[in-house]
Amino acid sequence: MIGIELDANVRGIPWKFKPLQSKVQMHPGELVEVMYEIRNDSDHEVTGQAFPSYSPRILNQYLKKIDCFCFTQQTLKPGEVRQMPVSIQ
Template identity: 55%
Template sequence: MDIKRENLRMTGKLAVIAAGMFAFGYALIPLYKHICELTGINILAVGEKQVPGSSTARPNTQVDTSRTITVEFDANTMGPWKFKPAVASVQVHPGELATVVYEFQNVQDRKMAAQAIPSYAPRNAAAHFNKIECFCFNQYTLEPGEKKQWPVAFVVDPKLPKDVKTITLSYTFFEVGGKVAKL
């Protein structure tokens, strides 16, 4: 009987501890916001307040509107299919999110798996060209005659050297695990 009573007492203690931990974790969010608001160390807590006369949508302050970069798009293939950008180039400000689309069609009479590999010019622009969404991250399988459009969402880093005014994004699309066309 003593062991049963001790086990029951231990279970009760553990339940109280678990409930206390849950309550502490639940209380951390408002506590954190309150502390940050008092100390002024958290911009998010300040941004959640409604300031009279201001709009709720704040502009992206990381966009450098004093510069315009031309981003050119190129497509190369290693195989018998059609692959091209929907537009030849776009003009963007560093820090601005932009999206372009590449078009692909499998013109073969068989299913194929393929992937694109990007390259950049000038070379020093590669470190400042940040792709957020890109079809080059994955391999794709396309049926005979199947057409696809794939987006590329990117941001040019505002730290791009000032002398770079044009960036060329070039993709080479090649078959994976299959026949490679002879050139």
């Protein structure tokens, strides 16, 4: 089993960004979906893109992102809240 602590932070744009669960337990190769929530706190439309990272780096050997909102830019309207999945294996 691998224990994963989920985290999120934002730099340079007026978004609030957080995982909806703080930890996940999984076996390597098991498909797991986790949800993140993003909120645009500004009064204008904002486009940004998440940058995925693992810590410690050794996790790259065991985890593979199958689907992630981080693969493309996201545009949120003023005050918009969106929940988006990440599928890892």
